[in-house]
Amino acid sequence: MTYEALFEQISQKKSYLCIGLDTDIRKIPAHLSKTADPVFEFNKQIIDATADFCVSYKPNIAFYEASGSKGWESLQKTIEYIPKSHFTIADAKRGDIGNTSGLYARTFFDPSASGLEFDAVTVAPYMGSDSVIPFLEFENKWVILLALTSNPGSGDFQRLQADGTHIYEHVLKISQNWAGADRMMYVVGATQAAEFEKIRTIIPDHFLLVPGVGAQGGNLEELSRFGMNAHCGLLVNASRSIIYAGSGVDFAQKAKHEAQLLQQEMAVYLDKYCK
Numbered sequence: 001m002t003y004e005a006l007f008e009q010i011s012q013k014k015s016y017l018c019i020g021l022d023t024d025i026r027k028i029p030a031h032l033s034k035t036a037d038p039v040f041e042f043n044k045q046i047i048d049a050t051a052d053f054c055v056s057y058k059p060n061i062a063f064y065e066a067s068g069s070k071g072w073e074s075l076q077k078t079i080e081y082i083p084k085s086h087f088t089i090a091d092a093k094r095g096d097i098g099n100t101s102g103l104y105a106r107t108f109f110d111p112s113a114s115g116l117e118f119d120a121v122t123v124a125p126y127m128g129s130d131s132v133i134p135f136l137e138f139e140n141k142w143v144i145l146l147a148l149t150s151n152p153g154s155g156d157f158q159r160l161q162a163d164g165t166h167i168y169e170h171v172l173k174i175s176q177n178w179a180g181a182d183r184m185m186y187v188v189g190a191t192q193a194a195e196f197e198k199i200r201t202i203i204p205d206h207f208l209l210v211p212g213v214g215a216q217g218g219n220l221e222e223l224s225r226f227g228m229n230a231h232c233g234l235l236v237n238a239s240r241s242i243i244y245a246g247s248g249v250d251f252a253q254k255a256k257h258e259a260q261l262l263q264q265e266m267a268v269y270l271d272k273y274c275k
């Protein structure tokens with residue numbers, strides 16, 4: 001999906017919501033456990049209930065890998081089921097020497113190799129340019145580079161200073177030599193709202209993938225006020241607060257309600273801050 005097509009989806013739906021399909025087999029409602037593939041059945045019902053309110057889905061690969069080959073099968077079916085209008089993100093946080101990164105890229109971008117095709121994959125930047133560039137060799141596919149993550153440990157390395165500048169700021173600056181705003185996004189945690197204004201001076205045009213709203217307590221109004229640009233420039237992810245809003249037979253309805261509440265709030269911020 002192109003930058004323009006993504007913005008078009010956001011404008012039409014008045015939503016920059018990305019729903020995290022962090023489907024933990026241990027948390028699936030009991031009534032689904034007798035189905036052939038409970039993880040896929042859960043995801044299918046979540047997608048059917050929420051697709052109108054979001055523009056993106058982000059399965060976190062850990063939740064599928066943990067179930068071995070069965071998990072990969074559920075992931076593959078889920079990705080095929082997501083409507084093509086939605087931007088798909090493999091939250092895999094990969095990156096290795098170039099030769100190995102090339103294989104990670106094939107895993108998520110080349111359906112003839114792996115049976116999977118995502119629009120984007122999250123990549124860790126710390127092995128440098130040759131660990132990231134193999135992902136960019138796939139046409140029309142996106143790299144989402146970890147910049148300033150949402151977790152408490154983000155301060156351990158990302159906020160250390162090198163030459164008077166935070167490491168995460170170096171990531172933002174140096175990686176601009178690898179690709180432009182049409183192929184690269186950055187992860188910035190919703191819990192880091194105080195940094196958004198500064199981040200926007202370094203990367204005014206790029207999309208940011210912003211996890212940490214909902215279960216991690218990030219403030220949607222604040223991050224939208226400081227993080228939004230003229231093309232929205234934000235994909236805000238919520239996983240647990242939506243997909244586990246309910247635990248009974250009406251779990252998908254409960255998820256729909258949570259997704260709709262976030263979408264309605266986002267519509268207000270798009271009117272206010274998307275300039």
Ligand SMILES: O=c1ccn([C@@H]2O[C@H](COP(=O)(O)O)[C@@H](O)[C@H]2O)c(=O)[nH]1
Binds near residue numbers: 020091187237
């Ligand atoms: O900085 C980061 C990077 C990735 N994540 C991932 O996003 C979701 C958040 O889930 P919630 O349930 O909404 O907290 C999850 O897959 C994380 O691994 C992140 O939280 N922070």
